[in-house]
Each structure stands twice: as structure tokens, then as C-alpha cells.
Amino acid sequence: MGIAALASELLELATKLHRLIPPRPGETQKVEQLRERRFRELLKHAAAKSPFYQRRFAGLDLETCALSDLPVLTKAEMMANLDDVFTDRALKRVDLENFMADHANIGVYYQGKYAPCHTSGSQGQPAIVVQDKHAIFTSFAAQFARGNKIKRRFLPHIGRLVNPARMVVITQRPGFYPSSTFFNYFPRVARPYIEVQQLSVFDPPDEIARRLNEFQPTFITGYTSSLEYLAREEETGKLQLKAGGKLEQMNSMSEPLPEATAARLEKTFGVHVTNSYSMAECMALSCGCPVRRGSHLNTDLAILEVVDSEYRPVPPGTPGSKVLVTNLYNLVQPIIRYEIDDIVTMSPEPCGCGNALPLVASVAGRAKDQLWIEMDGRVRDLPIYVFLAALDGDPNIGEHQVLQTGLNAFRLCAAPQPGKTLSAEHIKSLVQDSLQAEGLGGVIDLEIEIVDRILPDNAGKVRRAKNLFGPPPSEIPPNAERVIA
Template identity: 55%
Template structure:
């Protein structure tokens, strides 16, 4: 009961910021100063890093930036609980039986996707995990209202279907694995695996009657085609209210198509394992709103200088304001983001993220039974999560069933091609695709960068050789 009361208090604290931008700025500043002070006191890494800085008065740009490789190299000193050890965490996530269990009885654990090259370990306490769902209730749907009306959900729980690859320690699945038990009277979740037969997933969806669907753009578009062609009848059932795209870019055309065939609102969310509540999908238009009271997102150029709204940056610097056990402060991420230069028509004072283009990836697919079937990039990433010695990677499709992973080791460490094959094929097998893949692993000293200076994590070289269906 106490956990539910704390959740209600958190939920209530999130609503007023739809009304007053000055409150957002004040809360952001308050949380930033508290985070800096806490990190300097409890993290040996940040104590050294912040030496000589007046943390009560310095500007954000006075603080040094942090790369993923730095964080992972100094992991045991970055975290603020001295009992947390990188080697122990790595062993913890290598055992699938630990999914949903709290490390040290206190912390949820996930791997970042590795879509930036090297995977990273993320730990957060229960309050941080619960915040993911509080933000979804408060800002992620059209229901911008206080908690009391949600009490009716005890008799009629909200129903969400989640479309991902097989459950694992990747961020989106990990968050639902730690779903708060005290919320189960209010909220029912159906997890669907995108590689399961489409007909089976359709039957599950129709029986479940979801009000909300969350998933990858490629999976959402596939279900949209089934609905449009009459093989699914969610629109006829009349249950679906909102569709939320995560992890992959969704074009305006695809979003319009989904809204048309399902007669439901389509929103986008931009987040990462290092900050799962970075944004909430706009309920009135494309793009998402930065939860600026919970995180700071600096859009910068190649030299780390800020770019104005309406201009696409070369990377972003993330500061997570609510995770104190693993402080993430001015953390570099190779996403090309553009903030909106004008207020959002929905009326929210939260800054609007207009476009995220750095995550666009070539689509991968296989040919089975004479038909082409899309394979999510995350099928590969779910295995690569476990290879902490991996600095960079690239997944390349070279034939109708031929894939190659090019892997670069962290400086001073060794990579095992057999280990990479093992962990990736375990995930491929879990998805029921082991007989559809021929996989080659190549350990290389570096991966060629494109004209933008960035590494393409996915390349479909075969797609340029064959016509589209």
C-alpha cells in the first residue's frame, strides 16, 4: 500500500508541468544541483571529475562530457553504491533467469541496445523504474488528468500490448519485467514477439482487446497492413485508442497510414536505456515532448557547441536528473536530433523534439516460402548486449539469408568470434529463426565511417542487388 501511495504522489507531481514552463525550469535546476552534489559525494569518478568546480553555481557547459567508453571503463567508480561491481552485473544479466529480479535486492538492471556501438550496463532503483510508468500515465496518453479517475481502472484495467523481440535485458523489455506489482489492478500488459507467426499474434491481440499498443515501427506497419487487408479487426472491435512507436523512426506517411486504418492516435517516443523517460509522445501531432523536468538534452554540433531549435545537431548530450545510483551527466550519444523552433499546437510547454534522424537504419529481411519477411535489427542487438568487450559493430546483410557481424574490440581487450556467434544465435533461436540465418562473424580493427563521419550500424548490401516487392 505504501508503494502505491508513493506512486500516486509521484504521479500528481508530474501533472502541473503541463501548465507552467517556469515550474519545469525551476524543478530542472533543483534536480541538477542535487544530482551534481550527490555524484560528487558518492562517486569516486565524479569526485575526481568535478574537482575545482563550484557545483552550486557552475553552468552546465562548465561540466565535462562523458562517453560510453569512459563510463564503462570506470564503471565501478561511476556508480554511487560501492557494492555494485561491473563484473557481477555482467554475470547477472548473462543469466536469463534474473530478468525481473532486483540486483542486490534493490536495483533493476538493463543493457543499452548497443546501437551506438558499445553496449552499456544501466542500474536504477525502484523509484526510477516506477517513474517510467508514472510518466506514461501522466504524459504519454491523451488522459492528462489527476490520479483519482484512474481508480476506476481497478474494475476496468487499462490494456497495453507491447510488440518487441523475445524478452531480455534490453531496456524496453527490462522495464516491463520490473513492472510494479501494485499497478497490476490498474494495468494489464500483453507481450507479443514480432517473430511469432502473424496469425497467432493477431488472435492474441483480438482476444486481449488492447487500448494501447507500443512497438517498433516495422512491427506496427506490418500489423497495419494486416488490418488494412482485412486479416485483423481491431478497428471493428473498437478498443484501440493509441499506438506508440519506440526504438525505430516512423515516417509521417507510415504514421498517417496507421491512424487511418486503426482510427487511433499515433505517437512517437524518443528514449534510450540511459533515460527511459526522456520524452513522451505528443498527443496532438508528430514528434515527442522532452520531459525537461526529468532530463536535460543538449543538441550540439561536431564540436559540442549548441545548435538552435530548427537546426539538426550532430549528436546530443544527455543528463539524467533522476538516476542517482548511476549518474549520467552530459553523456554523448550519436543521435541527430532537431528541436522544434515553434510552440507545439497541443499547448504543452515541454520542448518538442521535432525529428530524430540518427537512428534510421537499413531494413533487414529474409526470404522464406517465397515471401520476404522483415527481421528487426534488435534480434542481433539482444545478443550483442552481452558482449561488453565490444567497442563498435555493424550488421550487414549480404544475401537473402546471409548476415555478417563486423566487430571491433574495446582497446586492450580481446573479442571472441565464437562468443559473439553464441549469444547472437541464442537470440535468433529464441525468435524461431535459426534455420533462416547463415551468420558470419568478423573481428576487425575498425569499421569504415560514412560521409557523415558516423558508422552505419546496419547495412543491407543485398537490397541494392534485388528489386523491391
């Protein structure tokens, strides 16, 4: 990248950071006006550039229509019409799938300008989401302007070239899933101001502890189960992060953060633990509050409708049955009133931190049963992502469910998309390859069952992971160490 391009990116990032400083009380009208302008621009751009939305918005006055006048978009509908959804007519689903199938492309912009990713399919069929560089910069700037305490380290200040912030990310190994994508496309112009280390939940525990002790991060983000593991290591003295005095904040993502877990983490490390609510379809949907529990909805970047089962809005303080998400900053793949089966509760009161943006008080419906294995005399959580990463390799899968049926025994139920067929042997091979890549080859007894559909539970939701066997043993042999990888 040339000097002129780097200068342009630095200016864009600095400008976005400045504009995304959290609004204070009294500035809400300005935010609402900005949201309305972006909403109308999104509708007109989608109708002009996307054949799918041209058909969808036919007969609507896009200058005056209400949000509720627009039809709801499902994941299945978006994926069935993906080529027509894109506003860049050169984008094709098959080309994107081929691009993401090659892990040598991780961190590489498709056609030099697009960052693709695929969802895990934790609530059903996986989806492909494409953003351009400007959208990636927006997501990045929103997180570091509003979601944590190290935002000032991104200002072009010469002192930070000497003493940059240090971030550790504990997820899976790099891939095209959303949380990895965010860091795969970490803006080059920000790298002098922050050092990033990526660790896998399947790295050896001793290796994780050693690297963290040496690195002494300023900020840690990871799955809740990963942060719980770090707390146990800190309590035993294997980790020395609190004593190091560098850690400023931790962030939980992708898994629920129970209050008891958050309290334990904060007591152990002496720092605030944030939790953010977002998804691949809208990575900048919210930012975890750096003062209290919950996350602030970025209403200038997205619209979140919390609705009941009939798509009627529910008031703050009342859990909805689902949400509808409209992404206001991704013009390449318009996502408008996109349905997600999350049970979200908005806070009826303003947040005490002073940020005027609405507060997402709680998110339910994504919690998974704890899956676990015994390996080398130790009990380990088994993140469902090791299955999901494999299932993305078969585009004919419509739905799935992972069941723990015994000690290190699992059954994966898969239902095909309409008109498609599935091969149990092929799916099993994909999962075994994924397990092997994570150092779990030969550990799991896996059964694949092809079914017509995955039935919902009594609450009307399909649980993508269920433990039919039971919790981990309460007593571990004295010479065995209980760890969560």
C-alpha cells in the same frame, strides 16, 4: 510484498502521476526552478558518493558552475570506470553482468532494489545502466501522465478494478534490454488498473492476430516495423481492432517513424500514433505528444543539449550533430552530459497541444537499413535486435556492424575494445543461439569478420546496419504472403 509496502508504492505512484501532469503555459518558470534544484542536487550527490565524479568535479564550484563547465561523458569512459561511477559502492559491474546473464532474473530487482539493463549497442559498445525503484516509478509515471491518453486509468479508482485498460507491447522476447526492462518492472500497484500482454516480433503472425483480436487492446506500443505489420493485417481483415472500438492510441519506439508510415497507421486504425525519444540512460527523457507528431522533452527530469560537432549548442529548428543527456532522477548511476550521436532537431515553436514542455521535432541518425529474409515462402523484416541481443554476451566487443550481403546472407563485423581480443567462433555461436531462440535457426548464412575498427560513412556516422544486397523483392509469388514479423 506486504500491505504496508503496497500502500507506500501506490502513494508514491499516485503522487508522481499528479506531479507529472504536463505543465501549461505560464508554469515554465516553476519547471525551470525544479530542474535547477534537481541539477544541483545531482552534482552534489555524485561528487559525494561516486569516486569517478569526485575526481571529475575537483576544483568546480557545484553551487554555481554552468552546465557547459562540466566535462562531456562518453559511453566508453563510463563503462571503463563503471564501478567508480556508481554511488552505491556495493554495486559491481561483474556482479551485474552475472545477474543479467541468468534470464531467470528478468523482472527481479537486483539486491532487492535495483533494476539493471544493458543497451543494445546499436551505436557502438553496449552499456550497463542501473536504476533504483524510485527511478523506475518516475519513468513509468512520466509516460502515463504525459505520453498517452490512458493516464487517468492509473488513478486509484475502483471502477478501473472492474474495467482496466489493456496494453500490448510488441518487442523482442523479455530480456534485459531497455524497452523490455520498462515492462519487466511494471509497478505491482498499477496492475489492477492495466492489463499488459507482451508479444515478440518473432511470434507467428497468425498467433499475433489471434491474440490481439481476443484481447482488443486499448494501447499498443512497439517497433515501427511491428506497427506496420499490424496495419497490413488490419487492412486484410485478419485484425479487427478498429471495428472492436477499444483501441485509443499507438506508440512507436526504438525505430524512426516516417510521416508516411504514421499517416497510414492513423488512417488504418483511426487513432493517433505517438513517437517518443528516449534511451536506456534516460528512459524518461521525453514522452510522445498525444496530439501531434514529436515528443515533449521532460525538462524537469532531464537536460538535453543539442550541439554541433564541437559541442556548441544549436538553435531550435536546426539539426545538431549529437546530443548531451543529463539524467536528473537517477542518483544511483549519475549520467551527466552523456554523449549520444543522434541528430536531433528541436521545434522552434510551442506545441499546439498546450503542453509547455519543449518539443523534439525530429530524431535522425538512428535509422537502419532494412534487413530482411525469406522464410517459408514469405518475406520478413529482420530486426537488428536479434544480433544485438547476442553481442551483449561478449563484453570484449567495442564496435560492430551488420551487413546484408545476399539472400538470407549476412556479415557481422566486430572490433574489439582496446587491449582485448575477439573470437569469431564465439561471436558466431552467440548469434546462432540468439537466432535459434527466435525460431530462425538454420535460416541465415552468417559470416563473422574481426576488424580493427568500424569506419564511419561520409556523414561521419557509423551505420550499425547496412543492406548491401538490396530491398525485398517487389513481386512475391501469388501463394506467398509478405509479412513483417
